[in-house]
Amino acid sequence: MNVPFLDLKTQNSSLKQEILADWERILENASFIGGEYVERFEEDFAQACNTSHCVGVGSGTDALRFIFIALGLEPGDEVITVPNTFIATTEAISQAGGKAVFVDVDSATYNIDPSKIESAITPRTKGIVPVHLYGCPADMDALHVIAQKHNLWVVEDACQAHLAEYKGKRAGSLANAAAFSFYPGKNLGGCGEGGAVTTNDKGLSNKIQMLRDHGQSKKYHHEVEGYNGRLDALQAAALTVKLRHLPAWTAARRRHATQYREYLSSLDNIVLPFEPEYAKHVYHLFVILINNRDLVLEQLQEKGITAGLHYPVPLHLQKAYSHGNQPSGSFPVTEGCAERLLSLPMYAELSDEQINYVCTELKNCI
Numbered sequence: 218m219n220v221p222f223l224d225l226k227t228q229n230s231s232l233k234q235e236i237l238a239d240w241e242r243i244l245e246n247a248s249f250i251g252g253e254y255v256e257r258f259e260e261d262f263a264q265a266c267n268t269s270h271c272v273g274v275g276s277g278t279d280a281l282r283f284i285f286i287a288l289g290l291e292p293g294d295e296v297i298t299v300p301n302t303f304i305a306t307t308e309a310i311s312q313a314g315g316k317a318v319f320v321d322v323d324s325a326t327y328n329i330d331p332s333k334i335e336s337a338i339t340p341r342t343k344g345i346v347p348v349h350l351y352g353c354p355a356d357m358d359a360l361h362v363i364a365q366k367h368n369l370w371v372v373e374d375a376c377q378a379h380l381a382e383y384k385g386k387r388a389g390s391l392a393n394a395a396a397f398s399f400y401p402g403k404n405l406g407g408c409g410e411g412g413a414v415t416t417n418d419k420g421l422s423n424k425i426q427m428l429r430d431h432g433q434s435k436k437y438h439h440e441v442e443g444y445n446g447r448l449d450a451l452q453a454a455a456l457t458v459k460l461r462h463l464p465a466w467t468a469a470r471r472r473h474a475t476q477y478r479e480y481l482s483s484l485d486n487i488v489l490p491f492e493p494e495y496a497k498h499v500y501h502l503f504v505i506l507i508n509n510r511d512l513v514l515e516q517l518q519e520k521g522i523t524a525g526l527h528y529p530v531p532l533h534l535q536k537a538y539s540h541g542n543q544p545s546g547s548f549p550v551t552e553g554c555a556e557r558l559l560s561l562p563m564y565a566e567l568s569d570e571q572i573n574y575v576c577t578e579l580k581n582c583i
C-alpha cells in the first residue's frame with residue numbers, strides 16, 4: 218500500500234468543477250486583483266474566525282510581516298517567540314525591523330512555555346508571538362497575563378491552526394491580531410500562495426489594508442510606503458469554495474487522530490500528541506516522538522509510507538541565525554523534539570485502511 222504524506226489531488230478533483238466555474242467568470246471579467254471574490258472570502262473567513270476583520274494578503278509570511286509593521290515595530294525592538302517553528306515567523310519579525318528573542322517550548326504541547334517568558338523580557342520587548350504549532354493553540358490566558366503586566370502585544374501565528382479553538386474561542390480571535398497561511402498544504406490551502414490577517418482592531422486592519430497595497434488609501438494616493446502583498450481573486454475564489462468544506466475536513470482530521478491514538482497508545486516507546494483540555498486541536502500535523510527516528514523514517518519509506526520532519530533543525534541552530542550565538546543546548550526541549558519528532562501522514566482524505574497500515578508498519582519497525 219502507498220500512503221503519501223499529503224494528498225492534495227483527491228481534494229482538488231472533487232472540487233474542480235466548482236472552482237473552475239468561478240475561475241471562468243474571473244477570466245471573462247479579467248478581474249484578477251481585488252473585487253468581489255476577495256471581499257467575499259474576507260467576510261467568510263472573518264466569520265469562520267469570529268473576528269470583525271479579515272484582510273487577504275499574499276502569504277502567511279506577508280500576514281505576519283504586515284502585522285508587525287502595523288504594530289509599529291522599530292529597529293532594536295524585541296519580539297519573543299519560539300525556536301521550533303517555520304522560519305517565516307522570525308523572518309517577518311526581522312524584516313519588520315525587530316529582533317526575534319527565543320524562549321523554549323513546553324514538552325507536552327511543543328508550544329511556547331509561559332513560565333520561561335518573563336526572564337526573556339527586557340525594556341526593548343514589544344510583543345509575544347505564540348505559534349499554534351501543528352494545529353494546537355498555545356496557552357493564551359497565561360500569555361495575556363504576562364503581556365498585560367509588561368504592556369506587550371500578542372500576535373498569533375495561526376498558520377497551522379485554521380478553526381482550532383482555545384476555551385471555545387477560535388484561533389485568529391485570541392490576540393491583537395493573527396496570521397494565517399493558505400499555502401497549498403495547510404488545513405485551508407489555495408491553488409498557489411495566499412494568506413490573511415484576522416483582528417478585531419479596526420485601526421490595525423485599516424493599516425494592513427494599506428500596507429498590502431503600496432500604502433494606498435485610494436488609487437495613487439500613498440499614505441506610507443507599502444508592499445505588493447495582496448490576495449488575488451483566483452486564490453480567493455478557490456479558498457471560498459474550500460472554506461465551506463473546512464469544518465468537515467477538520468472533523469475528519471480529528472477522527473484520524475483518534476484512530477492513530479487507539480492503535481498506537483499501547484506502545485510505550487512512542488509519545489503521542491497531547492491535546493490539552495482547553496484546546497480543540499486541528500491536527501495540521503500528527504506528530505509523534507520516537508527515539509530511533511531516522512531509522513523509522515527510512516523503514517516506513519521502504520513500505521510506501523512517507524512521513525515528515527517538522528522541524529529537524531531548530532531556528533537558533535540555523536546558519537541564518539548563527540549571529541545569535543546560541544549554541545546547541547540553549548533550548549533543550551526544542552532540541553530534543555528536533556531529534557525525535559516524526560510527522561505521520563495526516564489529511565482529511567486519509568482512509569481507515571491507510572491509517573491501519575501506517576500503524577501496523579510503525580509497530581513492526583520500533
Ligand SMILES: *Cc1c(COP(=O)(O)O)cnc(C)c1O
Pocket residue numbers: 276277278279302303305306348374376377397398399400411412
Ligand atoms: C506556513 C507557515 C508560515 C508561512 O506561511 P506562507 O504562506 O508559506 O508564507 C508561517 N508560520 C508557520 C508556523 C507556518 O506553518
